[in-house]
Amino acid sequence: MLKKNDTRDHLGKEKYGNKWNYNNQGKSDCNLNSKYNFQKKIKYYKVEPNSNGPIRLNRYLANSGLCSRRKADKYIQTGLVKKNGIPVTEFGTRVNRTDNITFCNSLVRSEHKVYLLLNKPKNCVTTTNDPQGRLTVMDLIKTACKEQIFPVGRLDRNTTGVLLLTNDGKLSAKLTHPRHMKKKIYHVWLNRGIDAADIKKLSKGIQLEDGGIWADDISYVNDKDKTQINIEIHSGRNHIIRRMFESLGYHVVKLDRVYFAGLTKKKLKKGQWCFLNDREVSMLYMEKFS
Structure with a gap:
């Protein structure tokens, strides 16, 4: 959990009191002028030791x-x-x-490892195939690479934000297994202003039908708008953010994941994607960010 005045400069956030700033200082190879086109200059990175040996x-x-x-x-x-x-x-x-x-x-050919970051838009399902024919995240990145990549974890259809896709099963398991408890930060828009007492309840912990849950950090986005909240959690339970606020009588109007395991959206617009660079992949493997 980040403490006040704790500054992170790698695709992370800076927090000063109740002010949150998600910076874009991490260098990337992504082509931000290309929305869905194949980014030819990107190389696929391997992080396997002795990848050329037996x-x-x-x-x-x-x-x-x-x-x-x-x-x-x-x-x-x-x-x-x-x-x-x-x-x-x-x-x-x-x-x-x-x-x-x-x-x-x-x-059988051993594939190169591919690590792709997508700013998932609304009305898009996080699945490799949808029987109902809805737009999927795979539709958005279908021209990205020849390798078969898959989403790491899930975001609800109407939840936007940071989503990692890869063909690296080992890393995917590390990032999604409950034991590792990776940090996630969400920007939440509510149907009405939330009072300080309910923020305190979420911070201390509440009881849901599938067990207790609490916010590791929670604050207003700004002091003038009580309907917008930034909340940090480590849980990966289904619809957990929406259920937390609904248990207190609030309705989540909009939900955006701005941080996942050290990754942010950088400057990517909704629906845009880019490949991670060597440094970013190494950070994920070293578990530099909880």
Whole structure:
């Protein structure tokens, strides 16, 4: 939790008393003049150590997006995976990226890692496919890369803001698992002004149907408008922000996630995206931001 006068200069925020400022000092390779076009100058970054050396076969399969490592072990055990035409059944087998790896006689390629930041707009669902035919986040980034990337966590259809997409399953698990409790900050617009007593309740903690919850930090966006709130939490429970305010009789008119695990929207407009750079990916892996 940030304390007053605690200043962060990496894609984070600065807080001075009740004043919140989300800065854009982190350098990025994103092309802000291009809304949905392919950003040709962007390279895909790998953060794997010794990425050119031999790696375990189950990891190679997982990196390809085929399956998880656990399921890869099952495929290996049943002889469905071949290395240079020879079935592999031993756990711990290592392969090079130059090896010919097949699964059910189909070639498997280990994908480059891709890390994409999207400023999610309203009326857009966070899913890879929607049976109802609604606009999805995948529609917005379909020209971004050839790799199969997926959203890290979820934002409600009408919630806007910071959303990370990647094909890095290891990082995704680290950012979304409840044990890691990553920080999220939201800008909330309410149907009416919230009084100081209710802000204090949210800070101390309230009880919902699925357990207790509290705001790690909460304040008015400005002292003149009591309907706008900045709230910091670490929980990833479904609709948690909306439910917190609804439990006290307020209706959330608009909700925007401005911070997630050290990432902000930078200067991205709604619907725009960019790739993270090496420094940003490293920050996520090092868990520099809670």
